[in-house]
Each structure stands twice: as structure tokens, then as C-alpha cells.
Amino acid sequence: MQTKKYIVLSVLFLLPISVYLFFASGKNNFVKLPTLSYGVSELSNFKNMEGEDIKLEDRITILTFFGNNLEAKKANAFNLAHKIYKKNYQFSEFQFVSLITEDQVPKANEIKQKLRDIEDPRNWKFAIGSSEEIQKIFDSLKTPYALDKNLATNYVFIIDKDRNLRGRDDDEDVGVLYGFNASDYAEINNKMSDDIKIVLAEYRLALKKYKADREI
16 A cells, blocks of 8 residues: 555656656757848849749748859759758748849759759749849848958858847857858758758748637
8 A cells, every 4th residue: 555655646746847857859840940130131122043033021042142153053952952942842832942143044944953853943033133232132141251352252152031140149169150161071960950940940930820719
């Protein structure tokens, strides 16, 4: 009888702790990726290579700046294609957008053909705009980074459906991580890949909740 009493007391004591540890261990699976800046400028003055409008609103966008020297950034493009685009391009509201100047269209077509060897590039868009417009979009991110003389950067950015910049505010290496270095294979494969999973999971959960509310 005494043994039973100790077993019951042990269960009553340990059960709440176990439940707490279970939810605590799953915290990162449900946390939202921090918003680092709000109101990234819309791509109103950009067109894709088919002359069509491109927008950030209502899309989860991976935004890259290739400027007027796409050749110098093609290795970045292939890193991103292998580690990020290939895994996520089928998500219906997910897109890659690379900002370039008009003189880079032939090179963009060439790279898009090579991307086909990795995955269907239908959701990878090259957005054509002026130097001034590219700089304007970059400035609206409100990061401490800068574009180089070719209006390009190795950094790549996660923009949510509300045109806000997402990233890390407690990164173990740099503190605030506004963008991911596409020339660093490990950073793309680990940090960026994980953060995109969080953003996509966030919207999937929101969609499920919306559907559940509609059914009530």
C-alpha cells in the first residue's frame, strides 16, 4: 500500500514537469521568425523578363541583388538553387526575386536555363529595373549592409507577405542577422534553410486556422 502511495505521488509530481519539458522542447517549432524592418518598398517599377509586373505583397520572397554584374553572382545563384529554391519552390506563394539592370537580361536567360538542371525555375523571377530603383528597394530594407559598385551584394533577404524583412535578432554569431551570405554555403544550408522553414510553417499554420474557422 505504501509503495502504491509513493508511485501515485511520483506520477503527480513528475507529470507536470514532463508536460512542461515537452512543450519547452518544442518551442522553436512554433516561434515566429522576428521582424527586423517593416514596409519594404514594392517592386512597382520593375518588370520580369516577359515584361510582366512583379510584386512582393502576398508572397514569401527570397530577395537577391545581382545588379549589373550577374556573372559575378552566378555561384551564389546556384548555391541558393540547390539549398533553398529546390526544397521550397512548390509552395504556392513562395518566390525568388533577383533584381538586375536591363543589360543583364541575356545573362539572366542563360542562368535560368542552367537552373533547369537543378529544378523548374518557374518561381525564380529576374526583376528588371533602373539603378536608382534597385538602390531604393535596398535602402528600404533598413539594414547595415551596402550594395557594391555593381549594385549587388552577397546577402539575400527573407521578405514576408506583408513586405516586412524577417531575420534573427539573437543570432549566436552576429547578434542581429538581417540577411544571409549566399557565398557561404554553410550559412545558407543551415541558418537560412532553418529560418525559411519557420516562415513557411507559420503561414501553413495560419492557413489551417483560417480553414478551420471557416468550417465552424
